[in-house]
Amino acid sequence: MSNFSVSFRHRGDVCVLDLTGELDAHTAAEFEAALQKCVTEGECKIVVQGKDLQYISSAGLGVFMAFVEMAREGGGDIKIAGLQPRVFTVFDLLGFPLLFDIVETEDEAVARFNGTSENTSADTSEDPA
Amino acid sequence: MPQFPPLLAQFRSVLPAGRTGRIALMVAAAVLFAVLAVTHGGFSLVGAPITAFTRVLINVGSIGFAALLYLAATPWFERSRYDPLRALWRALLMAIGLLMVMVVLRMFVGEGHVNPRTSLSGDLATAISAIVLAFIETFFAVVVLHSLRPLVLFRRTRRTRQIWRAMLALMSVAALSTALLLPTADPPILTTLLVVGSLVPMVYCAFRLGWIVPLTFRHKLLTMLFSAGLAVLLGLVLFQQFSGLASAAGLFAGERVPYLYLFSRSLGGLVVFALVFGFLYTITAVLSLLFHLPTTQAFAQQTGEIRAFKALAELSTEVLDRDQLVETISGAPVLAGIAESAWLALIDPASGSLAPRVAAASGITKQDVLRLVAVDALVEDVARSTAPLLLGTAAADHRVHAKPRDHIGSLAVLPLMAGGQSYGALFAAKPMTDGFEDDDVTALATFAGQAALALSHASLFQDALEKERLARELALAREVQQRLLPQSLPEMDGAELAVAEHPAEEIAGDYYDVVDLGEGCFGILVADVAGKGAAAAFYMAQLKGIVQSSAKLTRSPGAFLALANEALTPSLARRAFISAVYGILDTREGTFTLARAGHCPIVMARADDGPWLLRADGIGIGLDPGPLFRRTLHEQVVRLVPGDVFALYTDGLVETRNADGDEYGYDRLTDAIHDLREHSASDVLAAILSDRRDFAGSNSLADDLTIVILKWNGVGSSAALPETTEPFTIRPAFA
Known part of the structure; x- marks a missing residue:
């Protein structure tokens, strides 16, 4: 039934979550469990690879909100990479680009952790123009 | 006025009721009979002819005595639970007793003599035989009628009861129509007509055999044997009336008169009618039983189902409460009379244990069950085989540790399966070995199947109830929300x-x-x-x-x-x-x-x-x-x-x-x-x-x-x- 999956990869100390399929109210728990696992294991530098994410609902967006603070308190962040335009629109309408680092590619997201890892707060990284 | 038994039976409610009434009736019958006996003995010894009026009086009095005896016996027969086998057995023994009395009388009294002048007993011995046989045969006729009455009236309608009464009435009237006759005289055409008339309700009653169908095979066989025995004995008693032990030498050479006719021609007629009806009924019963034997197996299954369904129909209203349900299930085999004790062992995964638990027991305590029977092993056995397990000699099985005093002679274990899931097993025990008939096991298995369904329904029902509650609350929430x-x-x-x-x-x-x-x-x-x-x-x-x-x-x-x-x-x-x-x-x-x-x-x-x-x-x-x-x-x-x-x-x-x-x-x-x-x-x-x-x-x-x-x-x-x-x-x- 569920056409959503999430898998883990590591790039250095960055944990990459590959999301595939549709993230909605029913599949959100799976994504939540994955993020919970990262955070409890102290892996707070998280990149969510969304190039294969077909759809996200508000419940899916809620999961990002639930964990971003924990990740930041743990010295990391949740960065979002590779979103398809249609999915990006959903993030964008809600104002997520003001709260999260949303970048074009996974490489860029990982690079941001390695380069300017102390300066990832949404408040400073984006300028509401 | 003569009192006809059927009329009295109709007005029984106005008769003295209860113990006092019963005793009053008995005393009245005894006094009446004593008067009749003394009259008969007296006239016989004196050897004087009796007037027609006296003869009518004696005959009417005799019928009255029979009626009183029938009424006095009614409460006694209605008191205990009716069992066709016991009733037939009783009649059978009584018939044997009667025949033995006849033999004894013949042995000690010898051939009776009829006084040709008075048409009464010719000597004291004959008079005594007539009096004794009149009493015993009337008593026997009453017993036969009372023994067969519940069978005739099985699933009775108002009409059936009326026909039964009509039969008794016609018998009595036909008997009274001979009140003027000498013992040896040919009956008038009226009597013949009345006899033919009473044959109609007799035949109708003789074919009221509905009670046979639900009997088990064993019961049918026994009932058939008893009925056949009774038919033979009734035939023998009737035969003895006219040419055998119960008759005296006639007025003319070769002609024999029943002692009963000497005592009272009418009473003799009534007793003969009753015995003929008994003979007729037992013969039709034997034939019907014979024809029903082969269908017993199919019917047993059906009755088993009916019994099971009946028990479940009763518990369907209690299905709300699982505790009550298990009590009812364990109690049903005992209530239905299939087992003396029964208990229910349930596998309840929700309890966190896969071991079966004795949820309810009837006719035995849960402690005794656990002490005497390895419930786990037996439940596992039937759950695996999904077939009933019958231990004819329970004590011989290593999983039963019962002594004879523990009343587990035979044990039936029925799996509770519903929807491919095992809910445990229903146990039924009887004190004697080989206590369960095939149809008992069929009934129990059917019941167990239904019980398993009821159990699964009960848990489904709980779920449904929960869902229903949620649905109601959601609907309410929706209503509240709509108002926002x-x-x-x-x-x-x-x-x-x-x-x-x-x-x-x-x-x-x-x-x-x-x-x-x-x-x-x-x-x-x-x-x-x-x-x-x-x-x-x-x-x-x-x-x-x-x-x-x-x-x-x-x-x-x-x-x-x-x-x-x-x-x-x-x-x-x-x-x-x-x-x-x-x-x-x-x-x-x-x-x-x-x-x-x-x-x-x-x-x-x-x-x-x-x-x-x-x-x-x-x-x-x-x-x-x-x-x-x-x-x-x-x-x-x-x-x-x-x-x-x-x-x-x-x-x-x-x-x-x-x-x-x-x-x-x-x-x-x-x-x-x-x-x-x-x-x-x-x-x-x-x-x-x-x-x-x-x-x-x-x-x-x-x-x-x-x-x-x-x-x-x-x-x-x-x-x-x-x-x-x-x-x-x-x-x-x-x-």
């Missing part, structure tokens, strides 16, 4: 509104409101609480409160949204947020000022321009406690032109998907609004809803859907506004 939405839309000068709100499930996460802010201004809010369900409903109720308390405080949609954000953020769960769009229509100024908090952009269509998606910046409510929200929030002011159409909606509309997984999307929506811009608000709404339906291919909703269409018909006052060609301007909500 505007019950009517305000009248607006120069503008029309049309609204549709369709929840995907009982509790929606969508919310809209239209508020009259005074001075021609109206606030229009559309919001979407992330997620659905109860939490969403609570946030929605909170939002409603904020709208009611704060909407009128400001003419700035941005200010209102910021207020809502600050009020709601502390109480929203970390992952919860609300997207909203709030527009204030100023019908006097001809402006529509919008602020968007993370919500879908507003579609705007104009007669000769557009369409546009209005999406001024603004993040969702609940994502930020305040500063960022305020800093990013922008307002968009539209200078209205007559004919402008706006669509405020939730993502349920644009995210509607068709079978191919394509989304309805913003392009299709804006094009549709643009095409419909010349129509009224309600027409636009209807057209959009049907377009969405056409696209989705069904009416069903994956997400809540709310659409508000606003159409501006008023006189545009854009001319009075600062000179600009832009249809709208965007400005920070908090400069």
Whole structure:
């Protein structure tokens, strides 16, 4: 039934979550469990690879909100990479680009952790123009 | 006046009732018989002929004695539970006894003699034989009638009872019609007619054999044997009347007279009729039993089912309570008389243990069950084989540790299977070995099957009850939620509104409101609480409160949204947020000022321009406690032109998907609004809803859907506004 999956990869100390399929109210728990696992294991530098994410609902967006603070308190962040335009629109309408680092590619997201890892707060990284 | 037994039987209620009544009847019968005996003995010894009047008196008195005896015996026979086998056995023994009395009398008294002059007993010995046989044979006839009566009246109707009484009445009348006759005289034509007449109800009663069908095979066999025995003995008794032991040497050489006829011709007739009926009935019973034997197996299964269903019908009303259900199940085999004790061992995975538990026991204590029987092993056995297990000699099985005094001679273990799942086993025990007949096991197995279903239903019922409760609460929540939405839309000068709100499930996460802010201004809010369900409903109720308390405080949609954000953020769960769009229509100024908090952009269509998606910046409510929200929030002011159409909606509309997984999307929506811009608000709404339906291919909703269409018909006052060609301007909500 569920056409959503999430898998883990590591790039250095960055944990990459590959999301595939549709993230909605029913599949959100799976994504939540994955993020919970990262955070409890102290892996707070998280990149969510969304190039294969077909759809996200508000419940899916809620999961990002639930964990971003924990990740930041743990010295990391949740960065979002590779979103398809249609999915990006959903993030964008809600104002997520003001709260999260949303970048074009996974490489860029990982690079941001390695380069300017102390300066990832949404408040400073984006300028509401 | 002679008293006919059937008449008395009809008026039995006026007879002395109870123990005293019974004794009174017996005493009356005894006194009457003593008088008759003395009369007979006296006249016989004196050797004087008796007058016709005396003869009639004696005959009527004798019939009266038979009637009294029949009535006196009635309560005695009705007192104990009727059992055909016992009744037939009793009659059988009594017939043997009667024959033995006849033999003894013949041995000690010898051949009787009839006085040809008086047509009474010729000597004392004959008189004694006549008196003794009159008493015993009347008694025997009464016993036969009472033994067969419950069989004839099995599943009786009013009619059956009337026919039985008619039979007794006709017998008595036919007997009385001979009251004037000498013992040896041929009966008159009237008597023959009455005898033929009484044969009709006799034959009818003789074919009342419905009681045979439900008997078990063993019972049928025994009943047949007893009936056949009784038929033979009755035939023998009848034969002895006329040419054997119970007759005396006749008036003329070779002719023999029954002793009974010497005593009373009428009583003799009555006894003969009763015995003939008994003979007839036992013969039809034997034949019927013979024919029913082969169908017993099929019927036994049916009766087993009927018994099981009956027991379950009784427990179906108690199915609500599982504890009561298990008690009833364990009690049913005992109540039905199939077993002396029964218990129920249930596997209840919910208890966290896979070991069966003795849930209920009947006729035995749970402690004794655990002490005497290895329930676990037996349950496992039948659960694996899914077939009943019958231990004819329970003590011989290593899983039973019962001694004879423990009353577990034979044990039947029936698996409780329903829907391929094992619920445990039903145990039934009898004190004797080989106590269970095949049809008992069939009945028990059928019952166990039904019981397993009842158990599974009980748990399903509990689940259903829970679901039902939830459904009721959801319906209630929906009702409450529905009342949070505007019950009517305000009248607006120069503008029309049309609204549709369709929840995907009982509790929606969508919310809209239209508020009259005074001075021609109206606030229009559309919001979407992330997620659905109860939490969403609570946030929605909170939002409603904020709208009611704060909407009128400001003419700035941005200010209102910021207020809502600050009020709601502390109480929203970390992952919860609300997207909203709030527009204030100023019908006097001809402006529509919008602020968007993370919500879908507003579609705007104009007669000769557009369409546009209005999406001024603004993040969702609940994502930020305040500063960022305020800093990013922008307002968009539209200078209205007559004919402008706006669509405020939730993502349920644009995210509607068709079978191919394509989304309805913003392009299709804006094009549709643009095409419909010349129509009224309600027409636009209807057209959009049907377009969405056409696209989705069904009416069903994956997400809540709310659409508000606003159409501006008023006189545009854009001319009075600062000179600009832009249809709208965007400005920070908090400069």
